[in-house]
Amino acid sequence: MKHELPQLNYAYDALEPYIDARTMEIHHTKHHQTYVDKLNQALEKYPDLQGRPVEELLADLQNLKVDEADRTAIRNHGGGHLNHTLFWKYLDPANKKDELLSKEIASSFGSLDEFKKRFSDSAVKVFGSGWTWLVRDGKTSKLLIQSFPNQDSPVMLGQQPIFGLDVWEHAYYLKYQSKRPDYVSAWWNVLKLI
Numbered sequence: 210m211k212h213e214l215p216q217l218n219y220a221y222d223a224l225e226p227y228i229d230a231r232t233m234e235i236h237h238t239k240h241h242q243t244y245v246d247k248l249n250q251a252l253e254k255y256p257d258l259q260g261r262p263v264e265e266l267l268a269d270l271q272n273l274k275v276d277e278a279d280r281t282a283i284r285n286h287g288g289g290h291l292n293h294t295l296f297w298k299y300l301d302p303a304n305k306k307d308e309l310l311s312k313e314i315a316s317s318f319g320s321l322d323e324f325k326k327r328f329s330d331s332a333v334k335v336f337g338s339g340w341t342w343l344v345r346d347g348k349t350s351k352l353l354i355q356s357f358p359n360q361d362s363p364v365m366l367g368q369q370p371i372f373g374l375d376v377w378e379h380a381y382y383l384k385y386q387s388k389r390p391d392y393v394s395a396w397w398n399v400l401k402l403i
């Protein structure tokens with residue numbers, strides 16, 4: 210079974226003016242597609258791994274019986290596939306506010322505004338390419354803000370991803386150029402979950 214690019218439930222221009230249609234189209238059809246293709250390529254030699262969900266491959270990454278180069282490829286491209294699949298879902302304009310989650314965030318971080326401030330600060334400070342996530346820790350069940358380099362995924366650390374922000378330049382450069390903080394603050398307008 211090959212991994213496939215998920216379809217979006219909304220149009221590329223649905224997140225305008227905060228995320229522009231051209232960025233969305235390239236991000237989905239080129240960047241995400243490439244992660245999917247390269248993940249499939251990395252799994253070609255391993256028929257027994259091909260049917261496993263990408264979350265499982267990443268959670269079990271260190272135990273997979275694969276060549277080291279393929280382990281790295283599964284980490285990067287499997288991570289890229291999973292992260293983007295989740296990203297498109299969080300950004301669906303049809304999403305409704307999750308009242309329970311919003312309350313838990315407010316009680317965990319002091320207030321929703323304080324949480325947004327801290328999350329934004331982490332996202333702006335990611336050096337180079339990476340993501341900032343709100344995760345639920347696998348051991349303590351607490352909510353945490355955690356940044357990751359490249360396409361590393363929270364599931365690699367046993368954390369449950371809740372939502373994340375892609376701060377690779379490909380996610381914002383066409384519209385925001387070097388102004389990552391502007392992209393980060395605009396992004397809250399398209400996240401309907403909280």
Ligand code: MN3
Pocket residue numbers: 236240293375377379380
């Ligand atoms: Mn991306």
